[in-house]
Amino acid sequence: MKEMKSILIALALVVAAVFLCGCVGQNEPAPTVTAPEISGIVTVFHAGSLTVPFEELAAAFEAKYPGTTVQLVPAGSTKLAKDISDLDKSADVFASADYTLIPGLLVPSHADWYVTFAKNRMVLCYTDDSLYVDEINADNWYTILEKSDVAWAFSDPNLDPCGYRSLMTVQLAEAHYGDDTIFDRLVGANSAITVTEENGIFTVHAKSPEPKGNIQIRPKSVELVQMLQSGGLDYAWEYQSVAVQHDLKFIVLPEAIDLSSIQYESDYATVLIETEGGMMKGLPIVYGATVPKNAENPDAGLAFVELLIGPTGQAIMDGQGQPPVVPAGGFGTVPSAIKALTA
Incomplete structure (x- = not known):
């Protein structure tokens, strides 16, 4: 009987100890790893x-x-x-x-x-005051850009990815629209940028773009937004996000050329842009x-x-x-x- 009483007392002490530990645990926060102060x-x-x-x-x-x-x-x-x-x-x-x-x-x-x-994806932006705004669409945009009275632009391919992606889009357009002179008519005729082809791979040489004619080139693509809004340009290559953020109108291009879809990754890869920073391969944005x-x-x-x-x-x-x-x-x-x- 004394042994049983001793056991019960011991159990009571254990339960009390557990209870007390639980109470303390509820009042004290669990230890945590100290995070670095962000300032x-x-x-x-x-x-x-x-x-x-x-x-x-x-x-x-x-x-x-x-x-x-x-x-x-x-x-x-x-x-x-x-x-x-x-x-x-x-x-x-x-x-x-x-x-x-x-x-x-x-x-x-x-x-x-x-x-x-x-x-993101590449788009061609314009405003209500752009020339031929009532005619341009996803099927004929390249014929509008080659008109002598149209001013259009892209950013410097040596400084800004949007610049070399603009060139990729124009080159990809040749295969999509079945016209292998689009790049030469739009870019080659209005700059020092050239393109060569070997085994189905097109290399655009853009180290020294030297714009002329109706093309303008600026260090970064967002600079073209102000030029569009002020009437200094009719059309500019931009990311769709930039167009949306600045309330610009834009042409939605086929996914085969707008660099937006992994479905066309192998097609995008057929275009390389030679820049001062190295060779840039066509990839989804x-x-x-x-x-x-x-x-x-x-x-x-x-x-x-x-x-x-x-x-x-x-x-x-x-x-x-x-x-x-x-x-x-x-x-x-x-x-x-x-x-x-x-x-």
């Missing part, structure tokens, strides 16, 4: 076509992290990549309109990972981002990328006409803090 200036180098969504994203980031100030630096993606790789300029985030610039120009010396986060190795505020840069590829960034990109890649693609040594958001 200070966050420098974001980004493609000009990301200006509108990134302004919105920057505001959301500063609201989430009150101690931060986001400095947006828009320019042609190729130029920005070279600023980092050749001039060792510091950026906490690099977001490119062509993800291949990251493995092509930054890996491994200036980056060892990147994510893909958005898509996909945006990429990374935190360069020389970032001065890498923790904040990573937090910005995390917001970009998470639900907040996805909603912003989608609302601005740039469909997000969901989940984001992750390549290289993706940091553990964002790896769960990638595939």
Whole structure:
């Protein structure tokens, strides 16, 4: 009997101890890994076509992290990549309109990972004041552009992916419309850009574009928006997102030439653009981002990328006409803090 009583007392003490531990556990937060403090200036180098969504994203980031100030630096993606790789300029985030610039120009010396986060397509933009606005359509646009009184433009293929993608679209048009002189009539006749063909692969030589005639070339594609709106141009090659964000009218082109669909990836690959930055291969338009190795505020840069590829960034990109890649693609040594958001 005494033994039974001793056992019951012992059990009571154990239950009491467990109860007390449970109470303490409810009042004290579970230990967590201390996250780095996100503060200070966050420098974001980004493609000009990301200006509108990134302004919105920057505001959301500063609201989430009150101690931060986001400095947006828009320019042609190729130029920005070279600023980092050749001039060792510091950026906490690099977001490119062509993800291949990251493995092509930054890996491994200036980056060892990147994510893909958005898509786009090429369109031909115009306004109500453009010449032949009542005639142009997806079937005859190239005949309108070759008219001597029409002013049209694209961005510099050596500085801006939209520039070399414009040339890809024009070259792809030859096979789609069954006219093998489209490129020479539109581009060759109005610039120093030439094209050669070997075994079904077309190489556009664009290192020295030297526009003339009715073509104009500017460092980045978003500069062409102002020229269109002011009447300085009739037509300009842009991404659809830029057209949507600036309320421009545009011609929706066939997927076979607008660089929007993986279904036509093999067709796109038949066009190469020779630029000062190297040979650019025709691919579907996909945006990429990374935190360069020389970032001065890498923790904040990573937090910005995390917001970009998470639900907040996805909603912003989608609302601005740039469909997000969901989940984001992750390549290289993706940091553990964002790896769960990638595939």
